[in-house]
Amino acid sequence: MAYSVFLSFHRKYTCYMEADNHTGTSQFLLLGLSGDPVLQPLCFGLFLSMYLASVLGNLLIILAVSSDSHLHTPMYFFLSNLSFVDICLTSTTVPKMLVNIQAKNQGISYVECLTQVYFFNMFLGMDNFLLTVMAYDRFVAICHPLNYTVIMNPQLCGLLVLISWIIMFWVSLIHILLMKQLTFSTGTEIPHFFCELTEMLKVANSDSLINNIFLYVVTALLGVFPVSGILFSYFHIVSTLLRMSSSVSRYKAFSTCGSHLCVVSLFYGTGFAVHLSSAVTHSSKSSTIASVMYTVVTPMLNPFIYSLRNKDVNGALGRLLSRTAFSP
Template sequence: MEIRNQTRYFLLLGFTEEPDMQPLLFGLFLSMYLSTFTGNLLIILAIISDSHLHMPMYFFLSNLSFADLCFTSTTIPKMLMNIQTQSKVITYAGCLSQVFFFFVFGCLDNLILTVMAYDRFVAICHPLYYTVIMNPQVCRMLALGSWCISVTGSLLDTLTLLRLSFCMNMNIPHFFCDLPEVLKLACSDTLINNIVVYFVVVVLGIFPLSGILFSYSQIFSSILRISSSKGKHKAFSTCGSHLSVVSLFYGTSLGVYLSSAATSSSRTSLVASVMYTMITPMLNPFIYSLRNRDMKRALGRLLSRVASLSDGVVAGFS
């Protein structure tokens, strides 16, 4: 039996199988979300406020932090609200919105990581031409292009959902509207949707990953040709943080789809999804701040200014 779009809703089953665990899960996920939000916001503010960080690498890092912040905000607040209110319902419009923004910021993460790999490739393999190639106009165009491509790819996936009719079984065994799980509930033919999904995955997933791998193959080849050990260490340190984030992002996201392909267990896919939807965006600010001395100094100056401002406000009231 099919139902009309106007009255349609979905049930996000997610972590509802263990009622006794709900308070613990709420506290855990809330702390992770606040840590992610605060960490990425501090990265953005530090880069904006510190003139020493007004360089292409940090410009792209601020875009990555913004994408991570929005990526988690697309799904986690709704999950927290459902846990707190013991509700599983998400409206049809809300589900479509989640699918759209989840793909936008997920693809944006992917493309920004690719652009950052290109930036490191130019900096290490063509250092004499770096300021010419990576000028401010080119950086803005690369960021804008990443946004436009991400929105276009997400629109393709989301708009094709509008043509589908859904059955009475509206249970999604996830904590958000994951597109593959939503497609399983459709009563109508999903061939076009699957073709679009595979096309978007290849264009916005496989191609960028290939670009990252090619960039780092050239980077490592150039580093190995450096004669001094000090020069090699400096070159490795300039891309170490980015390489760690790339490994974490692709390792967790690929793990989700590989685990889904290897087993039909929705529980396994659910737990694996937590890795790239919550843990990866939460760890990214720590990776960049702990491995990068410039970022640590900028964050220290930002926190000092915030502390001084707070002391001034307190002194004004006393």
């Protein structure tokens, strides 16, 4: 009799814990970049500064492109979309970290964690697709200049961006639906400053084999095809430039690719560094520090890279700031 009562209580407790894990009442602990209380104010000030610089810089790019008719071209249409995605990407992770540091609380709810995973994956994937589309735009502009306006028409540009959003919407949604099948213990520690998908799969109590298989397949597909597209575009761009007789024309054509190449190198270089550091050192701390580069630093630097040597963007920003300064 006592044994049957114990079994009944154990089943009810197990069901309660599983329900607790899936109803959003669970709390995870984000360990962040450092547990040293002395470094917390420094981290708060540093990340707040980078976040504000990222939001302000990308917002200025969007306003400059939308307000200046000279920038209503495919290249700057994709650039404004990239700036919007970068604002969303940093806003997914940094504000929660700043709130936790200020409140001296490492907790994040189950629902908040899944929300971070969903939007972070979606916006990171959109960065990946937009950089690929921008490479194709430069390929058409340099290799097929006479047909550029016909090929890169507004309908195609809008369709490319829309397809990218649809793909990342469903990929991120499938990740979340698979994660909903996993169970987590209340108070599970996540060695990161946000809920990153791979770290979440590591701390799950249940079998995450299907999740990992889907993650590896999607990462391979979303990595191989965009990178191949970028390499294909620049292979033909370099071939076309080498066939140009005038060095002035060659420099002028390639200068339109310089900013994009810097952003691509920064984005994929830091992403590769994150995976390499985690694979070689097997240290979550080193992977966390490396991931700061493509989650915070890269979105912050993109506006500066695209505006420093770009006369069109600089002129649009100057006109925008002048109108703002002299407006009543």
